[in-house]
Structures are given as C-alpha cells and as structure tokens.
Amino acid sequence: MKTKLKITSFILASLILVCSVQTQATNSINNSDPEKDKILVYILRNILTRSHFVVKHMNDDFSEYVFNEFINGLDPNKRYFTQKDIKDFSQYKYDIDNQLLNEDVTFYNLVYERFTSKIKNAKSYYGDLLAQPFNFNKKETIDVDYDKIPFAKNENKLIDHWRKQLKLSTLIRIQNKIEKQEAAILKDKKFKKRKFKELEKEARLEVLKNMDDLYVRIEELEHEDWFSTFLNSVVGAFDPHTTYMAPNIKERFDQDMSGKLEGIGARLQKKGIYTHVFELVSGGPAWKQGELEAGDIILEVAQGRKKPLDIVGMRLDDAIKFIKGKKGTEVRLTVKKKMDGSTKIISIIRDVVELEETFVKSSIVEKDGKKYGIIDLPKFYINFNEANYRDSAKDMEKEIERLKSEGVSGLIVDLRNNGGGSLKTAIEISGLFINQGPIVQIKYRGENPIVKKDIDPKIQWDGAVVVLVNEFSASASEIFAAAMQDYKRAVIIGGNQTYGKGTVQSVLPINQFTKYNKNLGALKMTIQKFYRINGGSTQIEGVYSDIAIPSRYSYMKFGERDLEGALIWDKVKQADYIQTNSYENFSDVIFNSKQRIAADSKFKLINEYAKWLKENQDDTSYSLNYKMFAKENEVREKNAEKFKYVFDYKSDLIFTSPKYEQLLFKNDTALADKRIAWHKNLSKDVYVFEALNVLSELKLTSANKIVKH
Structure with a gap:
C-alpha cells in the first residue's frame, strides 16, 4: 500500500487534468478511439518518466527501440512487411519520441493501416500456394530464426517466404502421418499403407484449414488489441517487466486457472497471437506430469484422441475454455518448447487444482x-x-x-x-x-x-x-x-x-490518474530493485x-x-x-x-544432454527436401534416444x-x-x-x- 501511495501522490496532480487533452486525429481505423489513445499515451508517458525505477530519456535510441519492437510485434515471422514498407515506416524511426511527447500516434496509424491491408493480402497468398502440391524433391532450406533473417526485398520474395513457411508446415504434418502409419503397420500387418501423394494432399488441406481459422480469429481482434501491442513496445523500452494491460487483458490476467477450477493447473498469458504458459501450479496436473514448462507456447489443443484445435490467434479466454475441463478427462497440448523450439504433444489428465498444494x-x-x-x-x-x-x-x-x-x-x-x-x-x-x-x-x-x-x-x-x-x-x-x-x-x-x-513491479490501475470515464486498463511497472546485504x-x-x-x-x-x-x-x-x-x-x-x-556418470549424461539441447536450440535451419528432412529427423530421433532415460534415477x-x-x-x-x-x-x-x-x-x-x- 505504501508503494502505491508513494507513486500516486507523486504524479496524480499533473495527470488528473488529462481529460482536457485535445484530440484532432480522425477515426480512420476501425473501432479506434483517438481520444482514448491519446489519453493513454499521455498518462503512460508521465507515469513512466516520473516513477519508473530507471530514468529513461525519450530520445532517438528510445524511438528506435519502439520502432523495432512494434514492427516485430506485429510481424514476428516476417510474413507481411517488405523492405519497402520498412523504408516507408523509417521516416518516423527517430521521431516516435517526439510524437509521444505530443500525444501523436501518426507512426502507429501508418504501420497499423499498412498491416491491416497486408492481412487481407495474406489470404490470397496462402490460398494460392496451398492449392497445388509442393515440390519436395527440390533442395532448399528455411531458417526459422526470424529475428535474424531480413524482411523480404519485394512482394515476390515475400510470397516465396510464405511458400517456404507453408511447405515446412505441410512437411511436418506429412512426417507425422508417415510415422503414425509405420507404427500402425508394426501392430497390424494388414494395415493399408497410403501413398505419399495422398498424405501430402491431406496435410495441405489441414494447413489450409488452420490458416483459415487463424485469419478468422485475427480479423476478430480489435483496434484495442493492436494498440496494446504498440503501447507495450513503448513501456517495454523501460524494461521487460513493465507492461501495459488493456482492460480485457487485465481481467484475464487476474483470472487464475490455479484456483478452484478443474483443469491442468497452469496460468496462461497472451503475447501477440500466441498463448504462453506463464507459470505452473505446484502439485497441479501439469506440474505432476512434468513436461509442460513456463515459457512454452501452446499451439493446439485436443480433447483426448479427437482432432486438435489450432488456438494460435485465439483470444485467451476462449483458449482457456478448451484447455480446462472436467476432472479425469484428457487434454493433449501441441506445444512449442521454450527450451529448444521443438514441437511436442503433451498429454495431461485434468484434475481439481487445489491451492493447498502451493x-x-x-x-x-x-x-x-x-x-x-x-x-x-x-x-x-x-x-x-x-x-x-x-x-x-x-x-x-x-x-x-x-x-x-x-x-x-x-x-x-x-x-x-x-x-x-x-x-x-x-x-x-x-x-x-x-x-x-x-x-x-x-x-x-x-x-x-x-x-x-x-x-x-x-x-x-x-x-x-x-x-x-x-x-x-x-x-x-x-x-x-x-x-x-x-x-x-x-x-x-x-x-x-x-x-x-x-526488480519489483507494482500494478497501477490507470483510471486512478484521470477523470476520464472509460476503462483504461493497468500498468505493471518496475518501481524497486533488490540488493543483497553484501551490496550486489x-x-x-x-x-x-x-x-x-x-x-x-x-x-x-x-x-x-x-x-x-x-x-x-x-x-x-x-x-x-x-x-x-x-x-x-x-x-x-x-x-x-x-x-x-x-565423477558421477548420471551427471555426466545430464551435462551431455544439456549440450545437445543447446545445439538443437541453435540449429534453426530445416531442409525442405522430403528425403533430407526425414533423414535429419531420423538423426535427431536417434540422438534423442541416447537421452531417453537421462533423468531416470532410483x-x-x-x-x-x-x-x-x-x-x-x-x-x-x-x-x-x-x-x-x-x-x-x-x-x-x-x-x-x-x-x-x-x-x-x-x-x-x-x-x-x-x-x-
């Protein structure tokens, strides 16, 4: 309480008049509220510059950080923007700080309007690409470390980037189908083996359906969702634990799956279009199962052996509805592991999650x-x-x-x-x-x-x-x-x-700093730092x-x-x-x-395993030639077999x-x-x-x- 009062009294006087800020921007973006956007920028700017633990000058370096973070936040997989788009945006690269000082969101509006038009183009890209079989005999690779690869030079290169991403998604599904088929043949010699051509077509249709579902969900996102991405680029320039929560996100943030619900015992967060595991509840089903970890991304959810549902782009409260469920039922999560970027299916039996175990x-x-x-x-x-x-x-x-x-x-x-x-x-x-x-x-x-x-x-x-x-x-x-x-x-x-x-964060409801009557959400801000008694x-x-x-x-x-x-x-x-x-x-x-x-052989093996995981994390390139992809997968499986019992101990x-x-x-x-x-x-x-x-x-x-x- 003392912390909250300290911050509030320091800046309340200067912010209480924020409702008088003038708004001149036209409502050119669907569902946007220019007045609310400007008020949010004004209040957040003042709270952060006056009370964040770090004195952060809003200068060219700050502006460049926001520029990069916002663009990467909208387009982390380099699917939408070309180098020409980036050049157009760059006119504001070192001016965002000045815009924020004047409650001006011109940079945001330009990028967001371009982004929405690119989203519409994407539908035709993936639809056309998935209409025909891919050439899996061609020797080519894809690097999935999108932070390192540049934006496409032009629209043709962008479409080719789409092609490679969709080809990889299809290839992964084909490989899974072939592995299941081989396992079925081992169990039943009479099992009818399907041809590669048939499996490829089925995999492409599955990718197409997932893409269609994704873009339906993306189109359901509102201006507030995307503006939150921009605001988080701004507040994140102060430190990674300082975040802005829009009203709906704050409400979900407060919803704790670890309470009295029947589910898996995990607390989830939405980051962009992805559902991240924020923490596991000690003693809960996911904690006991042992494979799901904080930082993992949940891509798909299946009820038992039923067909999985892609939840990428889904609102968090909708995703939670599919993940939680009755005690004793099985949920199968397709997860991208934070540890090495691999994709894994994790089966968890739901149970009543009791706080007693924490x-x-x-x-x-x-x-x-x-x-x-x-x-x-x-x-x-x-x-x-x-x-x-x-x-x-x-x-x-x-x-x-x-x-x-x-x-x-x-x-x-x-x-x-x-x-x-x-x-x-x-x-x-x-x-x-x-x-x-x-x-x-x-x-x-x-x-x-x-x-x-x-x-x-x-x-x-x-x-x-x-x-x-x-x-x-x-x-x-x-x-x-x-x-x-x-x-x-x-x-x-x-x-x-x-x-x-x-560091220590405090969650501040933004409406306490203004007479503005619409819900403005909250700011989680770093206000203190810990030091040991030895001074460090x-x-x-x-x-x-x-x-x-x-x-x-x-x-x-x-x-x-x-x-x-x-x-x-x-x-x-x-x-x-x-x-x-x-x-x-x-x-x-x-x-x-x-x-x-x-001298312990068990710890030596764990150390080897840790090095292997690091190698996998660093290896972000995949072959898009089927035979080479299958061979690479076989090598990985063989290496993984060596560590199958790495943590077995009695x-x-x-x-x-x-x-x-x-x-x-x-x-x-x-x-x-x-x-x-x-x-x-x-x-x-x-x-x-x-x-x-x-x-x-x-x-x-x-x-x-x-x-x-």
Whole structure:
C-alpha cells in the first residue's frame, strides 16, 4: 500500500487534468478511439518518466527501440512487411519520441493501416500456394530464426517466404502421418499403407484449414488489441517487466486457472497471437506430469484422441475454455518448447487444482542412521484479503517445529521452480535461521537503499541447512538464498545460477490518474530493485550456487540475463552484518560434492544432454527436401534416444510424512495419495540425493552454533 501511495501522490496532480487533452486525429481505423489513445499515451508517458525505477530519456535510441519492437510485434515471422514498407515506416524511426511527447500516434496509424491491408493480402497468398502440391524433391532450406533473417526485398520474395513457411508446415504434418502409419503397420500387418501423394494432399488441406481459422480469429481482434501491442513496445523500452494491460487483458490476467477450477493447473498469458504458459501450479496436473514448462507456447489443443484445435490467434479466454475441463478427462497440448523450439504433444489428465498444494509441506528421510527433513516451499505466499489467510512464514515456522519434534538433524529447503512472492515472508523466513540482522536492501529510483531486517532474535532452526535452487528460482527465492549465502548460514546447491530477477513491479490501475470515464486498463511497472546485504544486486546475476549441478538448462539461454532490455547489475554499499560461519567444514563439504558430481556418470549424461539441447536450440535451419528432412529427423530421433532415460534415477531412500500429517491420512485419502506421489518423486530425484549427501557431511562449529549480532 505504501508503494502505491508513494507513486500516486507523486504524479496524480499533473495527470488528473488529462481529460482536457485535445484530440484532432480522425477515426480512420476501425473501432479506434483517438481520444482514448491519446489519453493513454499521455498518462503512460508521465507515469513512466516520473516513477519508473530507471530514468529513461525519450530520445532517438528510445524511438528506435519502439520502432523495432512494434514492427516485430506485429510481424514476428516476417510474413507481411517488405523492405519497402520498412523504408516507408523509417521516416518516423527517430521521431516516435517526439510524437509521444505530443500525444501523436501518426507512426502507429501508418504501420497499423499498412498491416491491416497486408492481412487481407495474406489470404490470397496462402490460398494460392496451398492449392497445388509442393515440390519436395527440390533442395532448399528455411531458417526459422526470424529475428535474424531480413524482411523480404519485394512482394515476390515475400510470397516465396510464405511458400517456404507453408511447405515446412505441410512437411511436418506429412512426417507425422508417415510415422503414425509405420507404427500402425508394426501392430497390424494388414494395415493399408497410403501413398505419399495422398498424405501430402491431406496435410495441405489441414494447413489450409488452420490458416483459415487463424485469419478468422485475427480479423476478430480489435483496434484495442493492436494498440496494446504498440503501447507495450513503448513501456517495454523501460524494461521487460513493465507492461501495459488493456482492460480485457487485465481481467484475464487476474483470472487464475490455479484456483478452484478443474483443469491442468497452469496460468496462461497472451503475447501477440500466441498463448504462453506463464507459470505452473505446484502439485497441479501439469506440474505432476512434468513436461509442460513456463515459457512454452501452446499451439493446439485436443480433447483426448479427437482432432486438435489450432488456438494460435485465439483470444485467451476462449483458449482457456478448451484447455480446462472436467476432472479425469484428457487434454493433449501441441506445444512449442521454450527450451529448444521443438514441437511436442503433451498429454495431461485434468484434475481439481487445489491451492493447498502451493503451500509449505515437508517430508522426513533417514540416511546413514540420521533423520533429515526436506521442506518444499513452492512460493512465498500471503493473502491479507482472506479471513484466515495462509502465510508462508508462519507455515514454515510451524513445519520446522514439527520436524524438530521428530528429531531431524538437518534441513533441505527446496526452492526449485519457486518464482517468488511476498517480500515480507521472504524476510521473515530468513529470520527463522539467524539471530537477527539485515536480510535484503531495496531501492527506489534516486533514493538511498533501505535495509530490511529480521528484528526477531529467536532462531527457529540452528542446525545444518542446504538450500536447493534451480534456474527458475526467482525474486523472493533469490532474496532468501542470497541472505543464507551471505551469512554463510546454508550451502546453496542447484543450477549454476538462479533466474536473476532483482526488480519489483507494482500494478497501477490507470483510471486512478484521470477523470476520464472509460476503462483504461493497468500498468505493471518496475518501481524497486533488490540488493543483497553484501551490496550486489540479484538482478541479472541471481545467486550463484556454492555447488553447481548440471541440469537441462545449463547451456540454454534462460533467465533475466537473456531478456532484451533487462536492467543492469549494479551494487550499493554493503549492509552492516556479521557472518554466522556456522560450519567448521564448509569448504571441504563443497569440494567433496564437486568431486562426486564430476565423477558421477548420471551427471555426466545430464551435462551431455544439456549440450545437445543447446545445439538443437541453435540449429534453426530445416531442409525442405522430403528425403533430407526425414533423414535429419531420423538423426535427431536417434540422438534423442541416447537421452531417453537421462533423468531416470532410483535411490534406496524412503521418504515419509511427519507424524501430524500421517494422522490426517485416515480421513483424507486424497492427501495420502498426493504425499505418496511426492515421496516417490523425491526418491527418484538425483538432486535431492546429492543435497542429502551435502547435508549429512556438514558439521556445526560449536554448541552455540550461531554468532550473535
């Protein structure tokens, strides 16, 4: 609340008169509202230049960024604009900043009007191209890294670009049909094999239908949808986490599939014409299934074995209707993987997605005669809007006490895939492991850092601690992990480094800054930056693990550092704190673990797999000759077979629930089943096994254990 008031009071006075802005542009674009567009530009410009964490000058560099982002936002696959179009647009390349300062949207209008005419042309392009068979004997290739390829020189080159894209889509479908046919022949020798010509025609008709459906949906999009793309090009010039949400998008943003719905347990976002997976709900069907990941793009949705429906270009609320469904039913998602750009069909059995699974839970395991506890913390949650709200700090404190009563001698805190949450609970949870002192520093634009401290002298857990992280551990997770590392209170083990999101965003309803009576949506804006108590930012760098373990993401472009326009890493003055130096053999334990990992055949294979994934990510060229395409596919399949069992692992460890939870199983068989599934996964988790090795070797320095501040 304090943050919101701080921003509002700073700029409200200058913005409240925005309703007097004059509008002179004619309503030349369907469904457009020139007055509303100008008001939005005026308010967003003022909020961002006055209150965004970064002082960003609206100059030629800013203008060039907006120019490129908007054009790429409309035409990411280089399907519509030619170099002549880009030349026409370039008259405003370094003038967009001046236009925005005058609430002038001439650049937007020019590009959008040209874009709408190109959309109409596209129908004739793909219709004519798909009317005849493609020549799959011709030796040619296509590069699908559209960020690197230039815009077509002219209309003829543009049509040829369309031809290659449609040919690839058809080729992929033919290959899938042939593979299914071969599998059917193996099962039934009498299965009638269809000719290539027949399969090719069927594949082309499927591509044609998908294209027709796509353009029906594109034509349903309104001016507001496209103007939002432009506004996001403007606000995104400040940083990638600052976004504008139109009223309908804000409404969908607030809709959480992880709540009380029967579905897959994923939160989705719309980016352009694509439906992206924003996050998975811990314990939900998609999370349990294990193949769907944040950042994946959902292309098609099929109900069980029925024919898939293409959802590219579909409104988000419509796409959600097809993805969610009754408990026990199957949904098959055709997904473009963020990891390597490959296309994969993922089958998920829908279930009731319960928020309970996003809360703290713990398990006990015995190793070499000693008991250890593992606490899973999916997010740093708190909700003041509910009467008896759950608080991750209070739940964590309670869980530690329960584990202590059962005699555990060490704790693993599992923060893998924890995207963050409440700063307040991150500070309080950190305080459970130290006497008292600084936990994190936060900084507003142009102000000195504020040191946030744990002021409670009580130590809830003074034993050995290992914190398990991965490349998806972000924000509040990084605050906790960084504090534990800076105090030398815990060993951090996991991926090479965490995500690296060291910024804080606030969602501001735009109508609070004006008397304008139409809904203007909201702005999610970066207002603060996090800094460790050692002075370094968690931005970009994240937290480097004390013990880095190979993972599938080891060589991938992933994390804040790979986002264009991400805020830089910097540092502030170190806070006044004293390391606990809790362990007498800290360095030795880390050395031993690194030696084990380097010699372990399982981790060697995972490292090879990570390199292979990186190679696939970098290889964006495909042959459009059928025989060569099939051969390339065969090689990929053969290489993939090598890594088929890369994550198969089974320890002899037995994980059990704490006694208090076991008492609940008598009346809650569903909870018992969930815990059985979780414990089974823990016993097959090679990362947990190594974390337990580390934990078992740690020796505390003295009976007093932690130095007082």
